[in-house]
Amino acid sequence: GAGVSQSPSNKVTEKGKDVELRCDPISGHTALYWYRQSLGQGLEFLIYFQGNSAPDKSGLPSDRFSAERTGGSVSTLTIQRTQQEDSAVYLCASSQTGGAGNTIYFGEGSWLTVV
Amino acid sequence: DQQVKQNSPSLSVQEGRISILNCDYTNSMFDYFLWYKKYPAEGPTFLISISSIKDKNEDGRFTVFLNKSAKHLSLHIVPSQPGDSAVYFCAASAVGAQKLVFGQGTRLTINP
Numbered sequence: 031g032a033g034v035s036q037s038p039s040n041k042v043t044e045k046g047k048d049v050e051l052r053c054d055p056i057s058g059h060t061a062l063y064w065y066r067q068s069l070g071q072g073l074e075f076l077i078y079f080q081g082n083s084a085p086d087k088s089g090l091p092s093d094r095f096s097a098e099r100t101g102g103s104v105s106t107l108t109i110q111r112t113q114q115e116d117s118a119v120y121l122c123a124s125s126q127t128g129g130a131g132n133t134i135y136f137g138e139g140s141w142l143t144v145v
Numbered sequence: 146d147q148q149v150k151q152n153s154p155s156l157s158v159q160e161g162r163i164s165i166l167n168c169d170y171t172n173s174m175f176d177y178f179l180w181y182k183k184y185p186a187e188g189p190t191f192l193i194s195i196s197s198i199k200d201k202n203e204d205g206r207f208t209v210f211l212n213k214s215a216k217h218l219s220l221h222i223v224p225s226q227p228g229d230s231a232v233y234f235c236a237a238s239a240v241g242a243q244k245l246v247f248g249q250g251t252r253l254t255i256n257p
Contacts, residue, residue, distance in 0.1 A: 034188070063245075065247075071249065072149075072151075073189070073234060073236075073247035073250075075246065075247075078243050078244050080243060086243060086244065089244070121188055121189070133179065133194065134191075134245060136188030136189045136190070137188050138188045139187075139188050
């Protein structure tokens with residue numbers, strides 16, 4: 031498809047397990063973002079990748095969270111030892127280039143429930 | 146530290162009338178503002194944006210107004226339609242920054 035693709039769309043996991051969420055950005059987009067939205071909250075920035083530059087990890091809430099982007103395209107967000115407060119929808123987005131003034135386009139999200 | 150605030154969690158408007166969604170920000174370095182619309186179980190979709198060099202931008206039924214001195218922006222939808230029922234997020238980015246900072250969202254309900 032032409033949009034941002036995320037998988038899985040839904041994931042239920044037991045507390046303490048690790049999860050991986052995948053994002054396929056729009057073809058040709060060099061910037062990739064991860065956000066999350068907890069119940070009743072706004073969109074919280076997690077991490078940003080731009081080309082070959084070092085990622086901006088300033089939004090990652092703890093060292094249990096990590097992300098990588100291979101080959102400048104697909105990205106994986108990993109949450110280790112999941113906790114119930116990690117339950118949220120994790121949204122990936124991409125933009126043609128990074129920086130201010132660029133519209134970012136979101137995927138449909140990966141809904142994570144930690145039980 | 147909530148740099149972008151949408152103080153109304155919900156808004157209900159009659160079909161055909163004007164919907165006005167408000168957003169306040171605190172960071173004077175923000176220079177680009179956007180509105181996103183989100184339906185349940187979908188990702189946010191871009192609606193309209195405005196640069197700080199402007200005070201108004203219009204796209205069909207949607208108009209965004211920016212008041213820099215008050216650090217306030219608003220989204221006007223006129224006339225409102227049932228399909229406009231969604232959660233609306235305002236977002237801002239600062240000069241030289243890569244990430245968008247989002248507000249908490251306002252749930253708009255258009256009543257027939």
